[in-house]
Amino acid sequence: xxxxxxxxxxxxxxxxxxxxxxxxxxxxxxxxxxxxxxxxxxxxxxxxxxxxxxxxxxxxxxxxxxxxxxxxxxxxxxxxxxxxxxxxxxxxxxxxxxxxxxxxxxxxxxxxxxxxxxxxxxxxxxxxxxxxxxxxxxxxxxxxxxxxxxxxxxxxxxxxxxxxxxxxxxxxxxxxxxxxxxxxxxxxxxxxxxxxxxxxxxxxxxxxxxxxxxxxxxxxxxxxxxxxxxxxxxxxxxxxxxxxxxxxxxxxxxxxxxxxxxxxxxxxxxxxxxxxxxxxxxxxxxxxxxxxxxxxxxxxxxxxxxxxxxxxxxxxxxxxxxxxxxxxxxxxxxxxxxxxxxxxxxxxxxxxxxxxxxxxxxxxxxxxxxxxxxxxxxxxxxxxxxxxxxxxxxxxxxxxxxxxxx
Amino acid sequence: xxxxxxxxxxxxxxxxxxxxxxxxxxxxxxxxxxxxxxxxxxxxxxxxxxxxxxxxxxxxxxxxxxxxxxxxxxxxxxxxxxxxxxxxxxxxxxxxxxxxxxxxxxxxxxxxxxxxxxxxxxxxxxxxxxxxxxxxxxxxxxxxxxxxxxxxxxxxxxxxxxxxxxxxxxxxxxxxxxxxxxxxxxxxxxxxxxxxxxxxxxxxxxxxxxxxxxxxxxxxxxxxxxxxxxxxxxxxxxxxxxxxxxxxxxxxxxxxxxxxxxxxxxxxxxxxxxxxxxxxxxxxxxxxxxxxxxxxxxxxxxxxxxxxxxxxxxxxxxxxxxxxxxxxxxxxxxxxxxxxxxxxxxxxxxxxxx
Numbered sequence: 001x002x003x004x005x006x007x008x009x010x011x012x013x014x015x016x017x018x019x020x021x022x023x024x025x026x027x028x029x030x031x032x033x034x035x036x037x038x039x040x041x042x043x044x045x046x047x048x049x050x051x052x053x054x055x056x057x058x059x060x061x062x063x064x065x066x067x068x069x070x071x072x073x074x075x076x077x078x079x080x081x082x083x084x085x086x087x088x089x090x091x092x093x094x095x096x097x098x099x100x101x102x103x104x105x106x107x108x109x110x111x112x113x114x115x116x117x118x119x120x121x122x123x124x125x126x127x128x129x130x131x132x133x134x135x136x137x138x139x140x141x142x143x144x145x146x147x148x149x150x151x152x153x154x155x156x157x158x159x160x161x162x163x164x165x166x167x168x169x170x171x172x173x174x175x176x177x178x179x180x181x182x183x184x185x186x187x188x189x190x191x192x193x194x195x196x197x198x199x200x201x202x203x204x205x206x207x208x209x210x211x212x213x214x215x216x217x218x219x220x221x222x223x224x225x226x227x228x229x230x231x232x233x234x235x236x237x238x239x240x241x242x243x244x245x246x247x248x249x250x251x252x253x254x255x256x257x258x259x260x261x262x263x264x265x266x267x268x269x270x271x272x273x274x275x276x277x278x279x280x281x282x283x284x285x286x287x288x289x290x291x292x293x294x295x296x297x298x299x300x301x302x303x304x305x306x307x308x309x310x311x312x313x314x315x316x317x318x319x320x321x322x323x324x325x326x327x328x329x330x331x332x333x334x335x336x337x338x339x340x341x342x343x344x345x346x347x348x349x350x351x352x353x354x355x356x357x358x359x360x361x362x363x364x365x366x367x368x369x370x371x372x373x374x375x376x377x378x379x380x381x382x383x384x385x386x387x388x389x390x391x392x393x394x395x396x397x398x399x400x401x402x403x404x405x406x
Numbered sequence: 407x408x409x410x411x412x413x414x415x416x417x418x419x420x421x422x423x424x425x426x427x428x429x430x431x432x433x434x435x436x437x438x439x440x441x442x443x444x445x446x447x448x449x450x451x452x453x454x455x456x457x458x459x460x461x462x463x464x465x466x467x468x469x470x471x472x473x474x475x476x477x478x479x480x481x482x483x484x485x486x487x488x489x490x491x492x493x494x495x496x497x498x499x500x501x502x503x504x505x506x507x508x509x510x511x512x513x514x515x516x517x518x519x520x521x522x523x524x525x526x527x528x529x530x531x532x533x534x535x536x537x538x539x540x541x542x543x544x545x546x547x548x549x550x551x552x553x554x555x556x557x558x559x560x561x562x563x564x565x566x567x568x569x570x571x572x573x574x575x576x577x578x579x580x581x582x583x584x585x586x587x588x589x590x591x592x593x594x595x596x597x598x599x600x601x602x603x604x605x606x607x608x609x610x611x612x613x614x615x616x617x618x619x620x621x622x623x624x625x626x627x628x629x630x631x632x633x634x635x636x637x638x639x640x641x642x643x644x645x646x647x648x649x650x651x652x653x654x655x656x657x658x659x660x661x662x663x664x665x666x667x668x669x670x671x672x673x674x675x676x677x678x679x680x681x682x683x684x685x686x687x688x689x690x691x692x693x694x695x696x697x698x699x700x701x702x703x704x705x706x707x708x709x710x711x712x713x714x715x716x717x718x719x720x721x722x723x724x725x726x727x728x729x730x731x732x733x734x735x736x737x738x739x740x741x742x743x744x745x746x747x748x749x750x751x752x753x754x755x756x757x758x759x760x
Contacts, residue, residue: 182470331578
């Protein structure tokens with residue numbers, strides 16, 4: 001199978017994403033209608049049954065997440081995580097620009113399931129033009145009556161990577177420093193303004209109308225069994241065809257690169273591919289025959305994450321790339337917990353030393369110790385995932401480090 | 407409802423909702439902490455209190471992780487010890503190591519934990535930031551080159567005092583404690599209560615008034631009640647060679663029931679008058695525009711005679727008394743008694759009423 005399978009992007013560029021009428025013409029808002037005819041509990045069960053898992057990176061079962069939300073208090077929130085901060089990821093922007101109404105419909109479906117009419121979209125600060133578009137789309141949907149009582153407000157981030165972490169995102173909406181909260185309590189119980197809150201990714205919400213329209217079984221039958229559905233991937237780096245694709249989740253990573261992607265740019269050999277964004281593992285070419293779904297990626301020590309696929313050809317200097325990544329995390333750490341605040345900084349220092357030919361074997365030992373403790377003891381996913389590029393390249397590309405040592 | 411869990415091989419029961427830190431301490435484990443403070447909101451950020459729940463992938467910060475039924479916890483597993491050592495090394499890498507001249511020497515968490523885990527130096531030593539804040543205020547020394555970013559000062563300022571003078575500024579390794587726009591404390595809503603000094607686990611915040619006169623850890627401590635007002639705050643007078651050299655908080659509610667260690671600028675920093683040569687040591691009587699020392703008997707007799715004379719000539723209502731908030735309720739009671747019963751006037755008032 002080497003073809004795309006478009007569900008979310010089926011009508012891309014054929015409908016106006018701002019227009020509810022356009023969307024309704026291609027079958028839109030039927031899912032919400034069906035959802036609203038259901039009892040919220042049954043609706044949540046239906047979503048659970050579809051096997052839909054979070055598309056933001058954590059891969060948590062969406063229906064399960066909703067089921068943690070208590071019936072009371074009455075004030076609850078549906079929050080869409082559109083921070084999309086992972087470098088190389090732009091699939092949420094594509095989904096909004098091509099099919100914004102599906103996102104709005106998905107949020108309203110979730111709202112019915114948990115008993116909330118309050119929606120927020122937290123949009124990446126670098127996407128002011130998408131904010132404008134979303135506001136128009138929301139206005140149009142409200143006018144058309146398609147959303148009913150469900151309201152959606154768009155909030156804008158200010159460029160902090162950590163605000164993609166759901167509790168930091170919540171803090172940011174509340175007007176505080178973008179710092180993750182310790183968990184528990186999880187947002188489902190105590191989220192935005194300490195009220196029960198569901199935070200899902202753009203792509204997760206956008207899947208919901210199709211699940212409702214075509215049924216949970218239909219969705220569960222697409223792609224990988226344990227992570228069904230389609231996934232929008234964004235290809236970047238040394239690739240002939242650097243663009244986005246929607247594929248079923250059992251699609252092979254090799255086919256993403258060599259079929260849809262058209263192969264490594266200039267016919268060069270592949271050195272590594274990083275999947276899931278900057279905190280993703282570096283995958284060597286011998287592991288390319290892996291399906292892209294969450295669990296298959298996890299089995300080779302990688303992560304599907306946000307669905308970014310960053311391709312590096314044979315000429316790339318792994319240590320230099322890791323050095324840049326270390327700089328990125330040093331810059332993006334919120335500074336709250338010790339392992340991440342100090343660890344990302346010292347990782348950067350050590351990587352700079354190695355990259356400029358001043359590093360020693362001791363530095364590599366220290367890097368490994370630091371990475372282990374950051375993964376085990378950091379407060380949030382940022383600190384826990386920041387060393388993954390380092391550990392995965394030390395595993396697969398250690399010679400690149402060794403040849404740069406003093 | 408109680409839950410059962412095993413900590414370091416010991417089975418214990420705790421009420422639902424108990425955090426692991428408390429459960430571990432109950433089981434006799436000595437859990438080190440920096441950011442945890444029983445009187446402040448939880449932060450869970452220093453990661454010093456991490457413990458290992460059996461079967462969990464990661465370590466958890468015990469101060470913010472609720473105990474669960476059936477948990478099996480190790481508090482000093484090799485992973486836990488390694489994590490704590492690395493946390494200490496990361497703190498040391500940015501810490502100005504001047505223990506020999508530090509006011510906090512001898513009661514510093516960083517020092518004590520490094521001793522406990524045998525951390526002599528940091529494998530991660532590298533660049534250090536110059537964060538020392540040359541703050542012109544007369545009370546609080548702010549040496550953030552010793553700061554471990556536990557944010558207890560920030561929380562104490564907001565939650566105990568309500569001043570909100572300080573917060574975290576910037577991000578990542580550049581994060582530091584600052585006033586709005588990183589100015590001086592005098593230009594901030596700071597009221598110089600020094601609660602930040604009270605909660606600081608290291609030597610980043612200290613008293614300028616007491617500096618150099620004796621390390622608090624080595625001074626004798628005398629519990630007493632503040633004389634500045636009638637609130638009745640208790641504190642520890644720091645005494646060295648029979649001289650008062652400082653004030654520190656005793657946060658134990660049994661010793662300090664009124665204030666739990668919290669003080670105001672006067673109580674914490676206003677004690678140096680005790681040894682001032684300008685202090686009055688005898689009553690003074692003014693004659694021909696000049697003060698001369700007098701005995702208590704002479705001074706009291708003179709005052710009584712004058713009051714009596716005024717009362718005889720103009721009546722008791724011509725006399726009034728202002729008493730002070732610095733004296734106790736009992737003393738204030740006696741003061742009004744003196745006015746009403748002995749002098750016969752209801753003209754009694756008190757500065758705290760205004």
